[in-house]
Amino acid sequence: MPGDPMLLLAPMLSPDAWLYVLIGVALGVLFGSLPGFTATMGLAVLTPFTFWVAPDQAMAMLLGLLVAAIFSGGVPAILLNTPGTPASIAMTWDGYPLARQGQAGLALGLNAIGAFLGIFLSLVVLLLAALPLSRLALRFGPAEYFAVAVFGLSTIVGVSGGSMLKGLATGLIGLLLAVIGLDAITGYPRFTFGQPELLDGVSFIAVMVGLFGIAEVFTQMGAPPRQQLDGHAQTSNMLPTREQARTLWAPGLRGSLMGIWIGLMPAAGADVGAILAWDQSRRFSKTPEKFGKGSLEGLIAATTGANAGIGGSLVTTLALGIPGDSAGAVLIGALLMHGLQPGPLLFRNRPDLVATIVALVFMASLATLVWGLIGARVLGKILKVGDQYLWATVLVVSLGGSYALNQSTGDVWTALAAGVFGFLLRQQGFPMGPLVLALILGPMAESNLRRALALSEGSVLTFVARPISLLFLVLAAMTLLWPLFSKRGPDSRLPDSSVPDSDTL
């Protein structure tokens, strides 16, 4: 089982695993620290390059990048009042006031400690969930897989941002892209227009690279230039005093639990976890008036809430094959590229891989903690890297990586087309998260729908007669109908912040 200590220890004793984790962490620090350069973008650009290494080494790099990017997003939030990633929005509320009060070092230290605490607790939950999930796997058939895919698709409502209709539109585009190629059941070529390159379908990796790499560069090019560090940020005294630490453990624990809970819900990303953790801690605090003005409790709650979501979302991503957010979608794409199908069977058939993933996330969080506490002095230098160099690098690496995967110029054109159309659609307010979600879940939904109907000789009752299938279909219906009953506007009690596009983490 995944909780076996030997399975967990093996990667931690491997120098190779540490090397790949550290490569990922270094890239994650770069992508997370720079506002506009997101964890999802880093994952999308890196994924094609992981094709040449073993699956566990690929996961080491990708998870290292994800963990470090979510943590590093808090750095510009604290120093510049600009969240590096949407997950760090809530960190601006207390982190930046602390920096203005000359306590940037303490705020950065709490960011590092909170990230480690949140991730560690979320991994405990992932391990505890592994055994029941592996037992549940035995009861999954085509009807259940179809229902899970429908539930995953229903979360498009959650990742649609401002406009549900626009999210549905991009979700449908993703589903239509997913049907291109040979039909999995009959072998009939659909929408291939006589092009042999389309028989295998649209390259998922190339589409992701285009949407989250190339389109993101164009979006950043048109956005206002980012704020520069004034050079007066004090980065010493990073650890809280014993007195301060005594008041911080409760909001830290509360933030972690909130982050895990939100992370477990598909499509409710780390940004939501951090905001709710911050809000809940304020309700329980003896000094709620300090929240938003430089409260250490507020900062630790937001940090733990954002980072605990990583382990929480890994549960749904690995156990059900439903990405919790865009970053989860890219991780699923990477697993599929290596021939690994996330879902209930993964916990039963590959407990070693699940244990390796848990160990790798722990290693990445440990490396990030050390980096966060001793690397603060160079953080300012990273923030001074010119945007042009990074844009240029992302563009040529994205296209080169897309080509390298199959050594096919068709993939270069796919990435380029996805980049240009993704940018144009985003300019009109269409979110990209639903498209990727649909591209992943579409084939799973269609093939299992038809297999289930074949097994039941065409009877649709098979989907409601099986309890697990029925449960997920009811959950899907509730998710779709929820916006009709929840017409609440934004919480006016929350502080204002320069909120980046919540489409990507």
Place this chain on the structure above:
Amino acid sequence: MSGPRVVALTLGAVALAVLATTWGFPPGRQGVPGPALVPRVLGALLLLVAAGLVWAPGTGAPRLVRHHRAIPAAMALLVAYGLLWRVVPYGVLTAFVLLAFLRLTGLGWRGALIAAAVMATTLQVLFERGLGVRFQ
């Protein structure tokens, strides 16, 4: 006409094309749906959503505040990059594309030349020596 409405009309046209294309797909057998079912349902749903978006298009994202000309120029540059991919040696082509892109985004000649040369050489070594990728 607003941008989101133009997108909605385009999506409507795509939906109609999907529905028309599935007309020639083989039917299902013994109660099991054929390859046309899912695309047909998706096409019909896209048509409905497109109609909804024409009715209530909503607003676009915040307007571009800089690089108004550089963005379309960069897109054209990347299309040229794709067209010349197998024609010009990768390292040389990438260096020229990087140089042009960095100049487009406002970097000086000296900085752009050095950055383009270093980045193109690094990428060529990474792809060809490190990963064994063949570009020709």
